[in-house]
Amino acid sequence: DTAVSQTPKYLVTQMGNDKSIKCEQNLGHDTMYWYKQDSKKFLKIMFSYNNKELIINETVPNRFSPKSPDKAHLNLHINSLELGDSAVYFCASSQGLTQDTQYFGPGTRLTVL
Amino acid sequence: GDSVTQMEGPVTLSEEAFLTINCTYTATGYPSLFWYVQYPGEGLQLLLKATKADDKGSNKGFEATYRKETTSFHLEKGSVQVSDSAVYFCALSTPNTGNQFYFGTGTSLTVIP
Numbered sequence: 566d567t568a569v570s571q572t573p574k575y576l577v578t579q580m581g582n583d584k585s586i587k588c589e590q591n592l593g594h595d596t597m598y599w600y601k602q603d604s605k606k607f608l609k610i611m612f613s614y615n616n617k618e619l620i621i622n623e624t625v626p627n628r629f630s631p632k633s634p635d636k637a638h639l640n641l642h643i644n645s646l647e648l649g650d651s652a653v654y655f656c657a658s659s660q661g662l663t664q665d666t667q668y669f670g671p672g673t674r675l676t677v678l
Numbered sequence: 679g680d681s682v683t684q685m686e687g688p689v690t691l692s693e694e695a696f697l698t699i700n701c702t703y704t705a706t707g708y709p710s711l712f713w714y715v716q717y718p719g720e721g722l723q724l725l726l727k728a729t730k731a732d733d734k735g736s737n738k739g740f741e742a743t744y745r746k747e748t749t750s751f752h753l754e755k756g757s758v759q760v761s762d763s764a765v766y767f768c769a770l771s772t773p774n775t776g777n778q779f780y781f782g783t784g785t786s787l788t789v790i791p
Contacts, residue, residue: 574770596777605783606765606783606784607720607784608767608781613776615776620776662776663777664709664710664772664773665777666712667716667724667779669721670721670722672720672721
């Protein structure tokens with residue numbers, strides 16, 4: 566009965582490859598997010614979607630592309646991976662867009678070699 | 679812009695000691711304030727929240743009071759346990775920002791027996 570799930574949990578890949586991380590929530594929420602957590606634990610919002618519509622699109626390289634096939638899923642595709650993309654990526658969801666609690670997934674640790 | 683400033687760690691306490699982790703914020707409008715906890719290798723979990731001035735959030739022995747006059751939301755616990763060892767994040771969300779969360783840098787707490 567996992568609320569927000571991500572796959573894979575670990576991802577090790579070579580520079581230049583393309584990879585995807587998947588996220589699913591079974592909370593019935595309308596809004597989903599992607600965050601990047603760096604090695605110092607700093608969390609930065611990357612994107613958010615509400616009912617499949619892009620709401621927040623922070624300054625991230627356009628190698629990162631989110632895709633929301635339905636409101637329960639928000640996937641993150643990364644092209645041409647670079648060393649600096651190594652981080653933990655967290656998916657989250659919330660009911661709405663008004664100061665609602667965000668519920669986080671377990672994270673995907675991406676290591677680019 | 680909106681931001682959260684959090685006490686730098688790491689913090690090391692003996693079991694049953696009193697804990698305070700300071701958090702101050704800068705925000706336009708009336709933010710909601712949150713404390714999240716991240717245990718090793720896991721995602722963030724909501725610890726407590728407060729949505730208006732003078733509200734006190736509490737959970738698992740932790741408390742924080744929303745102080746508008748000092749723009750603070752300090753986290754406290756009277757007697758910490760080894761199981762409280764984790765990274766603690768203060769966060770805010772302001773109206774009309776698409777529920778964008780601004781997180782502090784995190785404070786690592788280690789409780790020793």
